[in-house]
Amino acid sequence: MQVRTSLPIEREPCVLALGNFDGVHLGHRRLLEHGLEQAERLGVGLDVLVFEPHPLKVLFPERGIKLLSTTQERLHYMEEIGVRTVYHLPFNMEMANTSPEQFVEKILIPLGVIHVVVGFNYSFGAQGKGNPELIQALGQKHGFGVSVLQAQTMGGRVISSSSIRKALLQGDIQSASSLLGRLPCLRGIVVHGEERGRQLGYPTANILTSEDYLIPKRGVYAVWSLIDGTRVLGMMNIGMKPTFHEMYDTVVEVHFIDFDGDLYGREITVMIVERLRDERKFNGVNELLAQLEKDCSNAKGVLELCNFTKL
Template identity: 80%
Template structure:
């Protein structure tokens, strides 16, 4: 898959999928699969146009927007689906002020689009004035086709990045997984911590999540990660260590079962399978250890049943 950070000098006929594709969830995949079908029908490749940073960060800088995937993860997912080219362009104030008509004439047409695929709620151009109906009209004017996909849902729930973010912030991993089509992930770098877990017999990898990555609700989770080419099960705590601190920064700590090795400085991706319990304050170390033993038994059972 090609990743381009500027418009091509020569038009290359393509089917173009438009959207931010944060998380590349099941709704996104349905849209991309439709795009692949159109590309095959027309004998061209499927391209995707995404902007960095997320447009909402430029339009509403006062809002805190946490994302479901890093750019690298999005690109990996898009490549696995079969996207041929990703145009990864900067989103600036100038771009935000581009009219819908200019967006089509200055961005889409130079890409060589012969067909465009968008979701039902796609907006583009200054103040979001562009919508699927307008891009269909502009497609007729400029000679390219347009497919508009309606909302995708599972069990009556509409699939969207915002609904997945909401599920994760409520700790609903099962719902988030069903909408994503896979377990949600958390990627970060292993850093030094207080090393209290090692003293308790539960050594942990302290993970510093990548910037702007959404961290789920505080609590304990059953997880797994690929470490040195091997799938390793574990349990993750997201919390403020209330047993040891009255006030502390929220930390992400993972205890991996049956693993020994130095992970400091390495980047790992943790796959979150299920939430075990809320974070709580214990009356001393013995009570904490009893609960950690219970957590491990429960996590191992869940992961045995899930990871086949």
């Protein structure tokens, strides 16, 4: 799969999927799969156009939107599905002020689109004035087809990035997993922390994630990761260490069970299986150690029953 940050010099006929695809959840996957079907029918490749940064970060920075996936993760999932080329174009105020007609004429047409695939709530152009009906009309004008996919649902619930964010912020890993079609994950670099866990006999990998990444609700979770090709089970704490600090930044730290190795400076991906309990303040180290032993046992029990999926 190719990744490009500018428009091609020559038009390359394609079916083009439009959207943000944050998380590449089951709804996104259905849209991309439909795009593949159209591409095979027309004898061309499936391309995807996404903007970086996320348009909401430029248009509404005060909202502080957090994302479900990194660019690297999105590309990985799209390549798995069969996307030929991903165009990562910069989103700025100039792009935000582009009219829907200019968007089609200056971006879609140069990409060589012969068919476009969008979701039912897709918007484009200045002030979001462009909608699926308008892109269908512009498609008729410029000679390309348009597919508009309706909302994908599960159990009567619309599959959307916002609903997955809500589930994760509530600590509802089961709902988030169902809507994603896989286990939610956290990816980051292992950095040095206070090393208090090591002193207590529960060494942890402190994970520094991107500031744009959504961090689930504070608490303790059963997790697993692939480290040097080996599946390693663990328990993760997301919290502010209230037993030792009155005020502390939220940190993500993972104790890998039956693992001994140096992870500092490495990027790891942690797959979140289940939330075990809330974060709470303990009355001293001994009470904390007793709870950590219970957490470790509970995490093992959950993970032994887990139907592990690939990263």
